[in-house]
Amino acid sequence: MKKLINAVEDVVKEQLEGMAAAHPDLLKVHFEPNFVYRADAPVQGKVALVSGGGSGHEPMHGGFVGLGMLDGACPGEVFTSPTPDQMYECARTVDGGAGVLFLVKNYTGDVLNFETAAELAHGDGIKVQSILIDDDVAVKDSLYTAGRRGVGTTVLAEKIVGGAAEAGYTLQQCADLCRKVNQYGRSMGMALTSCTVPAAGRPTFELGENEMEIGIGIHGEPGQKRLPLATADEITAMLTNEILDDRPYTRTVREWDNDKGEWVEKELTDEPFQAGDRVIAFVNSMGGTPVSELYAVYRKVKEICDGKGVRIVRNLIGPYITSLEMQGCSITLLKADDEIVRFWDAPVKTPGLRWGV
Amino acid sequence: MKKLINAVEDVVKEQLEGMAAAHPDLLKVHFEPNFVYRADAPVQGKVALVSGGGSGHEPMHGGFVGLGMLDGACPGEVFTSPTPDQMYECARTVDGGAGVLFLVKNYTGDVLNFETAAELAHGDGIKVQSILIDDDVAVKDSLYTAGRRGVGTTVLAEKIVGGAAEAGYTLQQCADLCRKVNQYGRSMGMALTSCTVPAAGRPTFELGENEMEIGIGIHGEPGQKRLPLATADEITAMLTNEILDDRPYTRTVREWDNDKGEWVEKELTDEPFQAGDRVIAFVNSMGGTPVSELYAVYRKVKEICDGKGVRIVRNLIGPYITSLEMQGCSITLLKADDEIVRFWDAPVKTPGLRWGV
Numbered sequence: 224m225k226k227l228i229n230a231v232e233d234v235v236k237e238q239l240e241g242m243a244a245a246h247p248d249l250l251k252v253h254f255e256p257n258f259v260y261r262a263d264a265p266v267q268g269k270v271a272l273v274s275g276g277g278s279g280h281e282p283m284h285g286g287f288v289g290l291g292m293l294d295g296a297c298p299g300e301v302f303t304s305p306t307p308d309q310m311y312e313c314a315r316t317v318d319g320g321a322g323v324l325f326l327v328k329n330y331t332g333d334v335l336n337f338e339t340a341a342e343l344a345h346g347d348g349i350k351v352q353s354i355l356i357d358d359d360v361a362v363k364d365s366l367y368t369a370g371r372r373g374v375g376t377t378v379l380a381e382k383i384v385g386g387a388a389e390a391g392y393t394l395q396q397c398a399d400l401c402r403k404v405n406q407y408g409r410s411m412g413m414a415l416t417s418c419t420v421p422a423a424g425r426p427t428f429e430l431g432e433n434e435m436e437i438g439i440g441i442h443g444e445p446g447q448k449r450l451p452l453a454t455a456d457e458i459t460a461m462l463t464n465e466i467l468d469d470r471p472y473t474r475t476v477r478e479w480d481n482d483k484g485e486w487v488e489k490e491l492t493d494e495p496f497q498a499g500d501r502v503i504a505f506v507n508s509m510g511g512t513p514v515s516e517l518y519a520v521y522r523k524v525k526e527i528c529d530g531k532g533v534r535i536v537r538n539l540i541g542p543y544i545t546s547l548e549m550q551g552c553s554i555t556l557l558k559a560d561d562e563i564v565r566f567w568d569a570p571v572k573t574p575g576l577r578w579g580v
Numbered sequence: 581m582k583k584l585i586n587a588v589e590d591v592v593k594e595q596l597e598g599m600a601a602a603h604p605d606l607l608k609v610h611f612e613p614n615f616v617y618r619a620d621a622p623v624q625g626k627v628a629l630v631s632g633g634g635s636g637h638e639p640m641h642g643g644f645v646g647l648g649m650l651d652g653a654c655p656g657e658v659f660t661s662p663t664p665d666q667m668y669e670c671a672r673t674v675d676g677g678a679g680v681l682f683l684v685k686n687y688t689g690d691v692l693n694f695e696t697a698a699e700l701a702h703g704d705g706i707k708v709q710s711i712l713i714d715d716d717v718a719v720k721d722s723l724y725t726a727g728r729r730g731v732g733t734t735v736l737a738e739k740i741v742g743g744a745a746e747a748g749y750t751l752q753q754c755a756d757l758c759r760k761v762n763q764y765g766r767s768m769g770m771a772l773t774s775c776t777v778p779a780a781g782r783p784t785f786e787l788g789e790n791e792m793e794i795g796i797g798i799h800g801e802p803g804q805k806r807l808p809l810a811t812a813d814e815i816t817a818m819l820t821n822e823i824l825d826d827r828p829y830t831r832t833v834r835e836w837d838n839d840k841g842e843w844v845e846k847e848l849t850d851e852p853f854q855a856g857d858r859v860i861a862f863v864n865s866m867g868g869t870p871v872s873e874l875y876a877v878y879r880k881v882k883e884i885c886d887g888k889g890v891r892i893v894r895n896l897i898g899p900y901i902t903s904l905e906m907q908g909c910s911i912t913l914l915k916a917d918d919e920i921v922r923f924w925d926a927p928v929k930t931p932g933l934r935w936g937v
Contacts, residue, residue, distance in 0.1 A: 225772040225789075227812040227873035227909060234876070237812075241875030244882045245895050281872040415582040432582070455584040455594075511868040513905055515638040516584035518598030519591070525601045538602050540931075542899070548870055550905060552584060574897075578934045 224424050226548070231421045235278045235300055242285055246574050249289040256306065258313035259285040260295040265319035270388040270397045271295065273313050274326040274381060276333050277302040279420070280441055282575030283378055283544045289573035290580065292385035294323075301420050301547070302442045304332030310340030314349055322350030322394035322481075326380055326401060328373025329357035330442075338486070341479045352398040353479050356380060358408045358555070360469045361438030361447045370474050372440050375505050375555030376408030378543045379567075382576060386569030387562075398478070404563065406493045409469055411462045412553030413446070414439045414509060418546050437461055441509075441546045455516070459523035462554045467496050467531055496558065498532030503567060505538070505555040510545035512552055517541065520552055528556075537567055543575065581781050583905070588778045592635045592657055599642055603931050606646040613663065615670035616642040617652040622676035627745040627754045628652065630670050631683040631738060633690050634659040636777070637798055639932030640735055640901045646930035647937060649742035651680075658777050658904070659799045661689030667697030671706055679707030679751035679838075683737055683758060685730025686714035687799075695843070698836045709755040710836050713737060715765045715912070717826045718795030718804045727831050729797050732862050732912030733765030735900045736924075739933060743926030744919075755835070761920065763850045766826055768819045769910030770803070771796045771866060775903050794818055798866075798903045812873070816880035819911045824853050824888055853915065855889030860924060862895070862912035867902035869909055874898065877909055885913075894924055900932065 228234050235257070242259065243252040252259050258275070265271065274284045275297030284296035294317035299305035314323045323344060327337045334355065341351045356373035363371055384392075384401045392400065414436045417426035427443035430436060435458070438447030453461075473492040480487045496502070506521045508514065517540050528535055536559055544553070557563070570579030585591050592614070599616065600609040609616050615632070622628065631641040632654030641653035651674035656662035671680045680701060684694045691712065698708045713730035720728055741749075741758045749757065771793045774783035784800035787793060792815070795804030810818075830849040837844045853859070863878045865871065874897050885892055893916055901910070914920070927936030 225792075225809065225907060227772070227815065227869060227877055229811045229813050229876070237876045237879055238872050239875075241877070241879035245875065245878050245897055279872065281870060281875075286871070415584070435582075452582065454586045456586050458584065510870040511905055511907070512584060513638060513867040513902055514643070514899070515595050515636065515904070518596075518602065518638075519586070519594045520584055520598070521602050522594055522598035540602055542871070545870055547872070548868055548907060550582060550868070572935075578929075579937065580935070 224419050226421065228421055234421050235298060242574065249572065249574060256309040256312050258295055258297045258309050259288045260313060260317050261288055264294055264317040267319045268321055269319050270321045270392060270394050271317040271319055271323045272326060272381065272385055272388055273310065273317060273323055275305045275310060276328050277304060279547045280544050286575030287381050287573050291389050291569055291571035292381050292573045292576065301422065304330065304336050307336045307339035307343060310337055311343040314340065314344045315347065318349050324394060324397045324401065325351065325353040326377065327353055327355050328377050329355050329370055330367045330372065331369065345484055350394055350481050351479055352394055352481065354398055354401040354405065355476050356405050358405060358410045359440065360409050360465055361411045365440060366444040367442060374412060374441055375410035375507055375544055375553050376405055376557060379408060379503060379505060379555065379557050380404040382571060383563055383566040386566030389569065400562065404557065406491060407558035408555060409466045410553055410555040411465050412439050412509065412551065413437045413458055413462060414549055414551035416511065416550040418443055418510065418549035441544060443546060443549065455519045456523050459520045460527060463524050463527045466554060466556050467533065469495050471495060496533055496556065500533050501536045501559045502528065502533055503537040503557040503559045504535045506540045507544055507553045508542035509549040509551040509553065510542055511548040511550040514541055517552060524554060536564060581776050583778065585778055591778050592655060599931065606929065606931060613666040613669050615652055615654045615666050616645045617670060617674050618645055621651055621674040624676045625678055626676050627678045627749060627751050628674040628676055628680045629683060629738065629742055629745055630667065630674060630680055632662045632667060633685050634661060636904045637901050643932030644738050644930050648746050648926055648928035649738050649930045649933065658779065661687065661693050664693045664696035664700060667694055668700040671697065671701045672704065675706050681751060681754045681758065682708065682710040683734065684710055684712050685734050686712050686727055687724045687729065688726065702841055707751055707838050708836055709751055709838065711755055711758040711762065712833050713762050715762060715767045716797065717766050717822055718768045722797060723801040724799060731769065731798055732767035732864055732901055732910050733762055733914060736765060736860060736862060736912065736914050737761040739928060740920055740923040743923030746926065757919065761914065763848060764915035765912060766823045767910055767912040768822050769796050769866065769908065770794045770815055770819060771906055771908035773868065773907040775800055775867065775906035798901060800903060800906065812876045813880050816877045817884060820881050820884045823911060823913050824890065826852050828852060853890055853913065857890050858893045858916045859885065859890055860894040860914040860916045861892045863897045864901055864910045864912065865899035866906040866908040866910065867899055868905040868907040871898055874909060881911060893921060
């Protein structure tokens with residue numbers, strides 16, 4: 224295992240110490256339970272956004288804490304869900320009186336623990352809502368998830384809803400916007416190589432020298448299919464076409480009802496893309512793929528979108544939701560209406576994304 | 581060879597096409613000869629900054645074209661110097677009448693070709709100055725270089741001198757500031773793994789499963805020593821101490837004299853760091869190392885600097901001067917006076933660095 228780490232059991236702690244040392248103007252780190260939060264939290268009167276999940280996907284989520292994005296982020300151990308006490312303590316720390324929105328990626332552990340945290344926070348009188356991100360078109364039901372996994376749209380949702388919260392959106396408005404972003408976003412990823420979880424000490428899976436995995440998740444869980452290595456254009460076409468040609472997707476989600484103090488089930492259907500749509504295109508590195516290769520991918524994404532009458536109006540290209548040192552990429556397309564573009568363009572100042580300030 | 585590429589001979593061209601497609605608001609790409617330049621070039625009355633070098637180090641240099649940084653960047657083939665006609669045509673395109681500053685990393689091919697380009701531009705009546713970046717403390721004289729190689733300080737120089745040019749510095753003032761930044765900056769890098777140049781199709785060098793290379797250059801050229809794999813703290817201490825304990829470094833550089841129209845040799849001595857210095861600390865990924873590991877490294881850099889009375893006042897952490905998918909990191913420390921901090925903080929809007937706008 225070749226990594227810049229010290230003792231395996233200190234990996235997450237030392238990364239958090241590094242973040243705290245590097246960005247005291249932006250964020251603070253609370254240890255035991257571990258969470259990262261805005262240096263100026265709580266921001267009175269602003270809805271607070273809290274996300275979290277296993278470590279190993281940096282800069283998501285801790286690197287997105289700061290003005291215009293998250294108020295708090297709860298890191299678990301590598302590829303392991305954080306615990307309800309992390310989420311609950313984080314929510315208490317960042318709540319500025321306008322309530323807390325949990326952005327939850329669809330992995331069973333994250334979902335269950337954020338549900339418990341929402342109930343704990345509600346018991347304390349904190350207004351809470353919770354929106355699930357489930358945007359991965361590759362597989363329905365996988366090793367860690369019932370339904371579609373939560374991947375790249377999470378980054379875009381944190382930016383867009385973060386901008387809206389900064390602009391004074393209420394908790395209900397933030398939740399509605401976040402749900403819309405999730406319904407408008409679709410992603411798919413692929414791996415050229417595996418990654419190694421420090422505690423395991425060996426690659427999560429084996430891929431032959433001439434193989435690749437299409438439709439992989441961010442924990443190295445199996446994808447849709449294993450294929451012979453293909454060109455960048457072929458790979459990009461596989462991912463982009465699967466996203467653009469996706470059918471309507473219906474599932475039941477659970478959201479917290481603040482007034483009733485109970486979980487409510489909702490049936491949601493995501494409509495597919497169509498010609499004439501404007502989109503934000505996000506080409507993401509799984510960690511080990513350099514940005515130079517992402518530009519070759521973006522070039523083909525744009526060509527395919529142009530060919531189908533889907534117009535890319537904004538883009539994001541780089542390593543933002545990663546799987547340690549895994550080589551590969553993921554593509555996310557997000558249908559972008561005026562509200563979404565407005566908050567995408569809003570100022571953001573975090574370690575991982577920064578513009579306008 | 582596992583990469584997101586199409587035909588090996590199209591790698592650089594397709595990356596440039598991707599950049600042009602992704603960032604039309606920031607930059608344009610000229611093909612044959614290849615160079616990237618600001619979308620609004622030439623900026624009348626502003627000194628134009630031009631850099632360049634082999635591809636494979638992205639986002640450097642093309643990703644640093646835009647407001648507050650470079651006006652033009654000339655990419656060679658992977659790990660291969662660009663040619664004088666690229667640099668000359670780029671200079672002609674971006675010159676806004678206030679002259680062109682070449683920022684040249686110290687590699688023999690780059691140095692010779694930028695010298696030819698300076699003479700060609702001078703022949704056209706363009707005012708030119710050229711500053712060499714040679715900040716790598718690891719080795720003196722290597723496979724590709726006489727003297728110290730140009731590495732991480734290049735990124736910082738492009739940002740800082742870019743800010744000064746935007747603020748109205750003359751060509752002479754920009755050159756003087758750039759020379760100072762180079763003399764104030766020192767870097768050292770290490771590799772956990774090799775990288776593979778597409779045209780070669782196999783790793784540039786072999787490193788055993790329990791080996792690392794200390795003092796490596798950005799082309800995978802041999803470093804100072806090959807050692808058994810060590811911890812992040814041990815590796816960080818090796819690099820940081822070598823930088824902080826460096827002795828005065830004297831060498832002769834050649835700079836273009838605009839008035840005389842000839843090359844002039846200057847002897848330059850860089851003074852070492854001392855307690856009380858303020859510095860910008862730059863922890864860089866060689867490409868394949870994820871940002872999470874860089875934070876563990878930064879934590880130790882800060883501890884060592886604190887212990888020696890060197891105060892980090894700004895930092896940059898991420899993949900900015902890379903070697904394709906190589907795993908490893910480099911550390912750059914730059915002594916920061918008020919002028920340097922002022923222009924570090926100035927607005928920048930490029931694909932690779934963006935803040936304040």
